[in-house]
Amino acid sequence: MIWLRFIFSPIGRMAAAVAAAFSFLFMAYVKGRREGVEKLRQEQRDEETRRLRAAIEADARGRERIARGELLQNDGYRRD
Secondary structure: OHHHHHHHOHHHHHHHHHHHHHHHHHHHHHHHHHHHHHHHHHHHHHHHHHHHHHHHHHHHHHHHHHHHOOOOOOOOOOOO
């Protein structure tokens, strides 16, 4: 029961207040970090989906050009 006397002493109350403030700040930091990581992962998933859709669309356009015979036409660019 010595710890009860320490908590109710002026120094104990001060230590408890500092510990409570520290834990509040630590929890705010952890929450912000967790939300930041989740936001970053969501942005990465969105970018991956956007690039995949662009690649699929480019492939479809290429296949259409091959089907129409446009791929072998001269487009004005010099290639080796």
